[in-house]
Amino acid sequence: MVREFNEWLSSFRTSISDYKYYVNFNKVYQNVNELKIELNILNSLIGSKNFENDFRNICDKYPNVLKCIPLLIAVRQYEIEVQDTKGKIVYDFNKYKNNQITAFEIDEYLVFMKETGLEDLIQNHIINNLVDYAFGVEVGLDSNGRKNRGGHLMEDLLEKYIKKLNVEYYKEMYTSDIEKKWSIDLSLLTNAGDVAKRFDFVVKTDEQIYVFETNFYKSGGSKLNETARSYKTITEEIKNINGITFIWITDGQGWNTAKHNLKETFDVLKHLYCITDLENGILETVIK
Template identity: 40%
Template sequence: MKKLTTLLNFSSDNELFDYIISTLKLKGITQWDYFVKWEKVHNNIKPYEVELNILNVLIGKENIEEELTNLILQYPKVVNIIPLLLAIRFKNKAEQKINILTDLKTFEYDHFDLSIKVPNKLEAENIASFFVGCGLGDLVKDKKVKNLVDYATGVEVGLDSNGRKNRGGHQMEDAVEVYIKEVCDELNLSYLKEANAKAIKNAWNIDITLDKSSRRLDYVINKNGNLYFFEVNFYNGGGSKLKSTATEYVNMNQYWNNQNIYFVWITDGAGWLSAILPLREYFDKAEYLLNLEMLKNGILKSLLINE
C-alpha cells in the first residue's frame, strides 16, 4: 500500500487513484494575467513610440513610397519599426534581411535589408518599396489605421498570445509555490525554484547527478539533508504528450530514488481524463502523485512530516 494511501486514510491504492482523478481541476487554473502580459506589451512599444509617431505622417498620403523614402533619409530609425508592424521577430537584430520570391517560374528574388543603420537614397527607396509591397503602404494610404502606436500595440498583443502556453505552465508553478512556501515556512525548511545541480550544491553543499545536463527541477525542498524533487504541470487538453510525460516521469522517479532522493509529481487538469492509463502506470510505479486539491487539503505538510 502506498504511503499516500495511508496518509490520506484510504482503504486501498485504487481508492486513492480514483480520488486523484475525481478531484482534477476540470475548469482550469486561468488567472487574469494569462490572457495578455500588458506590462510586456507596453515595454515593447515604448522604445519605438517616437518612430511610430513619425510614421503617422504617412497616413492618408498618396505617394507612400516617395514619402517614406524621404522620411527614412531624414529619420533612419523609422526602419527599425517595420518588422514590428509586420509582427516579425528577428532572432538576430543585426541581421534583418528578407528575401521575397517574385517569380515562381524563374525563382527570382528581391532582397531587402532592414538592418541598415543609415540608408543611402537607393537603400531607402528599396526599404520603402518593401513597405509598400508587403501591404503596409495601402494600410496607411487608405487610412485603415488612424494611429500606428495603437496599431503596433495590437500587433504586440497578438504576438504575446503566443506565450499563453508557457504562462499556463507558470501559473501552475505559481499555484504550487503558494503551498510549498507556506509549508516550508511553517516547518522551517528551505526550498529552491527552477534549481539545477549547481544551485543545489551552492545552497546546501549537496551533490547530485543529473540525467540531463540541462535538467532544471521545478522545486526542490531540503529536509535535514534529504531532498524532495518536484515536477509540476497542468494539462487542459489531451494528446500524446501526456503519455510521453508519464513515461518519462516513471523513469525519472526511479533515477532520483536510486540517489535516495524523493520524487513528487504534481499534476492536474482535464487533459488527464483522456490519458488515465498512462497516469495510472506512473501511479503504480511511483510513490508520490499529487494534484492541487490534495495540496489544498494539506497533504504536502503530512508528507514532509511523516516521511
C-alpha cells in the same frame, strides 16, 4: 488513506490561467514606447496624396523610422526575407542608425511597403494612428507568449504552497548540485553520472530531501505518456536511495487521454498529487 484513481482524476482542472496569462501589458507598453517617436513620424503618411514622395522624404531625413516597419506586419525580427520574381531579397530594417541611406535603397523599401499592403493601409486612411495600431499588433504578438507563460503557471502555483511551509527550498536544481550540497549519492538516478537530471523544486528539512516535479497538461499528446513512464522509472529508482523522497504534482484535463499510463504511476508513486491535494494541505502532512 486509500485514494481511488478515477475519483482523484475527476478533480483535475481545465485551466490554471491567471489574470496575467493572457496579455503581458507591461511588455506591450514597453515595446511600443521604444518605437513611439518613429511611429509618430510615420503618422504623417496617413492619408498622404503622394505616398511615394512623402515616404522617400521621411526615409531620407529619418531613416531610423524603418525599424518600426516589421512591427506593422506583426514580425519581431528586423531582417525579413521575401521571395519574388527576382529571387530572394533580404530587407534589414535596423541598419540605418547613422542617417545614411541611398535613394536606391529607399526605393527598395518602398517596394516592400507596396507589396505587403502597408502603403495601401496607411495611404487610404484605413487606420488613424500608427501608435494605436502598434498597440493592437503587440497585443496579438504577445498572445504567442502564452505557451511560455503557461509552462510556468504550475511551477508558480506550487511554489506558493512550498513557501507556506517555511522550509529551505531551491528552484530548478540539478542532481549534481544536490549531491555536492548534501553529500548524497544519486547515481541510481543519473546512470552513474552520465545523465543530467534537473528537478523543478528541492525542499530540505532536517530529516529528508524532497525533490519535486510539476506540470499541467490542458490537452493530450504523446508527451503525457512519456512523462508518466519517466516518473514511474524515477519512483522505482529513488526508493532505493535513503534520505530522499520524490513528489510529483500534476493536473489538467489532458490526462484523460493518457490516464492508463498515469494510473500505472499512481499505483507505484505514493506522493503523486494534484491541485486539489495542494488546496487540501497535503504538503503540510508530507513534508517533515
